[in-house]
Amino acid sequence: MKKNILLVAGLLAGAMLTACESKKAENTQTNDTLKIEQSVFGKVSDSTNATLYTLKNQAGTEVKISDFGGTIVSWTAADKNGKFEDITLGCDSLAGYQKGVPYFGALIGRFGNRIANGQFQLDGTTYTLAKNNGPNALHGGLKGFDKVLWTATPIDGDEPALKLTYTAKDGEEGYPGNLSVEVIYTLTKDNSLKIDYKATTDKATVINLTNHAYFNLKGGFNSDILDHEVTLNADKFLPVSKTLIPTGELKAVAGTPFDFTKSTKIGSRINDTSDEQIKFGGGYDHCWVLADSSKNLKLAASVLEPTSGRFLEVFTTEPAIQFYTGNFLDGTIVGKGGAVYKHRYGLCLETQHYPNSPNQASFPSTVLKPGETYQTTTVYKFSVKK
Numbered sequence: 001m002k003k004n005i006l007l008v009a010g011l012l013a014g015a016m017l018t019a020c021e022s023k024k025a026e027n028t029q030t031n032d033t034l035k036i037e038q039s040v041f042g043k044v045s046d047s048t049n050a051t052l053y054t055l056k057n058q059a060g061t062e063v064k065i066s067d068f069g070g071t072i073v074s075w076t077a078a079d080k081n082g083k084f085e086d087i088t089l090g091c092d093s094l095a096g097y098q099k100g101v102p103y104f105g106a107l108i109g110r111f112g113n114r115i116a117n118g119q120f121q122l123d124g125t126t127y128t129l130a131k132n133n134g135p136n137a138l139h140g141g142l143k144g145f146d147k148v149l150w151t152a153t154p155i156d157g158d159e160p161a162l163k164l165t166y167t168a169k170d171g172e173e174g175y176p177g178n179l180s181v182e183v184i185y186t187l188t189k190d191n192s193l194k195i196d197y198k199a200t201t202d203k204a205t206v207i208n209l210t211n212h213a214y215f216n217l218k219g220g221f222n223s224d225i226l227d228h229e230v231t232l233n234a235d236k237f238l239p240v241s242k243t244l245i246p247t248g249e250l251k252a253v254a255g256t257p258f259d260f261t262k263s264t265k266i267g268s269r270i271n272d273t274s275d276e277q278i279k280f281g282g283g284y285d286h287c288w289v290l291a292d293s294s295k296n297l298k299l300a301a302s303v304l305e306p307t308s309g310r311f312l313e314v315f316t317t318e319p320a321i322q323f324y325t326g327n328f329l330d331g332t333i334v335g336k337g338g339a340v341y342k343h344r345y346g347l348c349l350e351t352q353h354y355p356n357s358p359n360q361a362s363f364p365s366t367v368l369k370p371g372e373t374y375q376t377t378t379v380y381k382f383s384v385k386k
């Protein structure tokens with residue numbers, strides 16, 4: 001209690017300081033460093049606030065991240081005329097996120113994507129999870145990493161960073177092991193947002209961390225993403241069942257609407273319901289297996305929005321990427337600045353291991369054991385193509 005009062009007092013002081021300091025900063029900051037600003041984002045409980053951190057670089061990019069869910073709340077990128085606009089879907093306030101939006105910008109864990117029937121076995125024990133997506137478990141459970149308050153440490157510099165830590169308890173959301181997680185977001189000089197994930201456990205567990213940003217590179221949030229042109233460096237994808245659980249097959253994309261090996265407009269084949277997989281996903285909601293299965297940081301995907309010229313590249317150390325085209329958005333969510341998020345108004349590129357890996361022995365393992373360190377990196381890099 002006392003700690004919380006101190007925290008609130010600290011935050012208030014912090015908010016006041018930020019106002020004063022940012023003024024001062026105009027005069028004293030070095031050429032490269034823009035101080036990370038903090039503001040109160042909303043109340044998590046009577047005595048605890050969530051904070052919003054603003055990371056800026058000299059190129060003019062601004063990324064706002066909250067310690068609630070480690071959520072990317074906004075992210076600006078320049079178009080071909082140098083105009084910066086917010087290109088991620090989200091809410092204006094914490095209350096919006098608390099109402100339960102579909103993971104806008106959030107960190108996802110302990111296990112991103114689906115686990116069939118909300119169950120898996122590890123070392124002879126059956127673990128049961130909440131079935132929060134039809135018959136399956138999705139994105140870490142009822143209160144996954146997207147809905148917890150992380151401990152944040154802002155790191156000022158010419159490449160400002162926000163370190164977030166969270167310890168998930170043994171048994172939390174049904175998963176075994178106390179899991180200590182560290183995520184560092186770094187805004188680089190070249191307009192990349194680098195996300196470094198790290199975790200250790202005291203008992204064997206399963207883990208699949210990702211970020212769930214929804215992008216609309218056109219800006220303005222008043223159009224769908226069907227004109228965006230996507231490349232996925234993957235010649236196979238994972239076909240799914242009706243409830244979006246991988247069948248176990250790695251299917252060649254060649255000759256299917258899932259072939260994005262060459263830059264292709266999302267809309268050109270998304271409604272090709274003669275393809276059963278398109279029907280099951282209601283569009284694209286599948287995991288692509290990257291051609292380079294190494295743990296090196298490699299280019300996994302790129303997206304061009306032709307009218308603005310905004311170009312996004314996604315690099316990752318992960319073996320796969322879930323490409324989701326916002327098929328479940330239906331206009332019932334009113335987001336930032338009153339924007340209505342309609343069908344397919346955002347796309348997600350979630351780097352990860354394969355869905356349902358804990359139940360698929362043939363998939364790369366997602367088991368983390370005591371003494372091991374889980375470590376992955378994903379980079380979202382913005383530039384412009386004229």
Ligand code: BGC
Nearest residue numbers: 102103113285322324328350
């Ligand atoms: C899943 C979708 C789901 C969305 C929001 C994506 O990762 O693949 O099926 O609707 O997250 O929950």
